[in-house]
Amino acid sequence: MTRLFNEPAAFADEMIEGFVASHGRWVRRVSGGVARSTRSTPGTVALVIGGGSGHYPAFGGLVGQGLAHGAAMGNLFASPSAQQVYNVAKASDNGGGVLLGYGNYAGDVLHFTQAQEKLRKEGIDCRSIAVTDDISSAPASEMHKRRGIAGDLTVFKVAAAASEAGHSMDDVVQIAERANHRTRSFGVAFTGCTLPGAERPLFTVPEGRMAVGMGIHGEPGIGETDIPTADELAELMVAKLLAEIPEGVGINGARVVPILNGLGSVKYEELFVVYRRVAKLLAEAGLDVVDPQVGELVTSFDMAGTSLTLFWLDEELEQLWLAPADAPAFRRGAITSQALAADAAGTDNSGLADVELSIPDATAESRVAAVRVLAALGAAKAVVDANAEELGRIDAIAGDGDHGIGMERGVRAAVEAAADAVVRGAGAATTLHFAGDAWADKAGGTSGALWGMALRAVGDALGNVNAPDGGAVATGVTDAAAAIMNFGKAKVGDKTLVDVLVPFRDALEAGVQDGRSLTDAWGAAVVAAQQAAEDTANLLPLMGRARPHAEKSLGTPDAGAVSMALIVQAIHESLLQENTIENSIKETA
Numbered sequence: 001m002t003r004l005f006n007e008p009a010a011f012a013d014e015m016i017e018g019f020v021a022s023h024g025r026w027v028r029r030v031s032g033g034v035a036r037s038t039r040s041t042p043g044t045v046a047l048v049i050g051g052g053s054g055h056y057p058a059f060g061g062l063v064g065q066g067l068a069h070g071a072a073m074g075n076l077f078a079s080p081s082a083q084q085v086y087n088v089a090k091a092s093d094n095g096g097g098v099l100l101g102y103g104n105y106a107g108d109v110l111h112f113t114q115a116q117e118k119l120r121k122e123g124i125d126c127r128s129i130a131v132t133d134d135i136s137s138a139p140a141s142e143m144h145k146r147r148g149i150a151g152d153l154t155v156f157k158v159a160a161a162a163s164e165a166g167h168s169m170d171d172v173v174q175i176a177e178r179a180n181h182r183t184r185s186f187g188v189a190f191t192g193c194t195l196p197g198a199e200r201p202l203f204t205v206p207e208g209r210m211a212v213g214m215g216i217h218g219e220p221g222i223g224e225t226d227i228p229t230a231d232e233l234a235e236l237m238v239a240k241l242l243a244e245i246p247e248g249v250g251i252n253g254a255r256v257v258p259i260l261n262g263l264g265s266v267k268y269e270e271l272f273v274v275y276r277r278v279a280k281l282l283a284e285a286g287l288d289v290v291d292p293q294v295g296e297l298v299t300s301f302d303m304a305g306t307s308l309t310l311f312w313l314d315e316e317l318e319q320l321w322l323a324p325a326d327a328p329a330f331r332r333g334a335i336t337s338q339a340l341a342a343d344a345a346g347t348d349n350s351g352l353a354d355v356e357l358s359i360p361d362a363t364a365e366s367r368v369a370a371v372r373v374l375a376a377l378g379a380a381k382a383v384v385d386a387n388a389e390e391l392g393r394i395d396a397i398a399g400d401g402d403h404g405i406g407m408e409r410g411v412r413a414a415v416e417a418a419a420d421a422v423v424r425g426a427g428a429a430t431t432l433h434f435a436g437d438a439w440a441d442k443a444g445g446t447s448g449a450l451w452g453m454a455l456r457a458v459g460d461a462l463g464n465v466n467a468p469d470g471g472a473v474a475t476g477v478t479d480a481a482a483a484i485m486n487f488g489k490a491k492v493g494d495k496t497l498v499d500v501l502v503p504f505r506d507a508l509e510a511g512v513q514d515g516r517s518l519t520d521a522w523g524a525a526v527v528a529a530q531q532a533a534e535d536t537a538n539l540l541p542l543m544g545r546a547r548p549h550a551e552k553s554l555g556t557p558d559a560g561a562v563s564m565a566l567i568v569q570a571i572h573e574s575l576l577q578e579n580t581i582e583n584s585i586k587e588t589a
Contacts, residue, residue, distance in 0.1 A: 075442075
């Protein structure tokens, strides 16, 4: 379990602060993560990698000469927000374009794609590579659905070496894609990991059993077996990987980099015992082993487990893999370039420090509405805080268990941003825009992006002029649903928050059209939302990290659906309280 922490929701930020303080030779803090504290060659491609925290050395430990130029670091097991990725990319850009590298997870794809689009609009050549090395997460016929695990390292390393050598963006992308195509990984676990503040691990494995094919976010394995001996485990992993040779690779005489990766609490000595047999099996298969790696490279907090990666080389990939690198957690050879230390190493000198945003003009009516928006967000915060642990437990059934912490970080940031906007005289739209942006930025993950989008859509509908009525609110909810479904591609039946949002939207629209007050229409919609959330227990997830473990979630509602139902109910209670106060004032008058 994770024993050393302060406030669980602040763990990732405090971890990054300590990492930078102890590794200023290599990295400096920038808004959203870290960037090199050394100077890079002007005009070269910048590799910006990233993902959720909790995987050290990935991702910050791979920033340095010969490796990544920056790392966007999200909350625990949650993708960094688009703004975080954008900030790190801007701080890392050398003038030759930016290549974004990340594991193939829904939240990472959404946020990195958003950042890519924003950078392109500014004239920066930005491309992406999503790593898909985990053979357990999808069949070979659907490789584009596979998730990225320890194979991140091989793709990032050769792409970075190509950049360091001065290759063009087109060449760096082609090399990264070729490395991804030639990388395969398979993992197992003996115990689940426990997030800071959690009372139980994200998943458990029965005593004497081993989860097979698990992910690096605490996702359960796709099967179980008795714990084998070290030799038997090596045989299992090698057999799985040799059963799927990348297209275009001949096995006899092939040169391969094996990476035996510890996931957090398997000791190095144990890994060496396993690798002893791995090396023999690869030799017996006619393979030439190049530069084997044994140790912790992509972890999952304190998970007891290991994975084996095979990186099938060609002449160019081998040259790039063996090229010098100097990062906090991965070093080889001697860096010969003049890597001058940047000024104020270890500080945020990216030029992207937070600035106070201007407040558009608003009418008195809209400023009053902004106060009500703040009250509604406060109610949402209270209900999320009270249920964060349970939301994490539900999410851990088939996912990664980070939903509660992510929602806490998001809604807290939203309330702070909204409160600041209200104090400065903002209207309803501006208050919701600030709150939505803060939610998306601090929460990260798919849900962070979706809630940020929802608040912005409602803000657009309310505006900064008129006193909001039921029609405007219903329009905002309708627009929010459309934006979320268009962006996330989920539909009713996929076991996501959309399964609650759509019936809530429909019931709210119907109530408003029937002439009911906003409070009454909202209350009726809450009933529909609560029932819809309960009904997700009978669905199989078709989106996100829970998809590979769909059967495990049967009987358990979706965490995102539950949190949405809780929040709309809390907002209804806030509306009822406002009505009570208003009626009391009228009676007194």
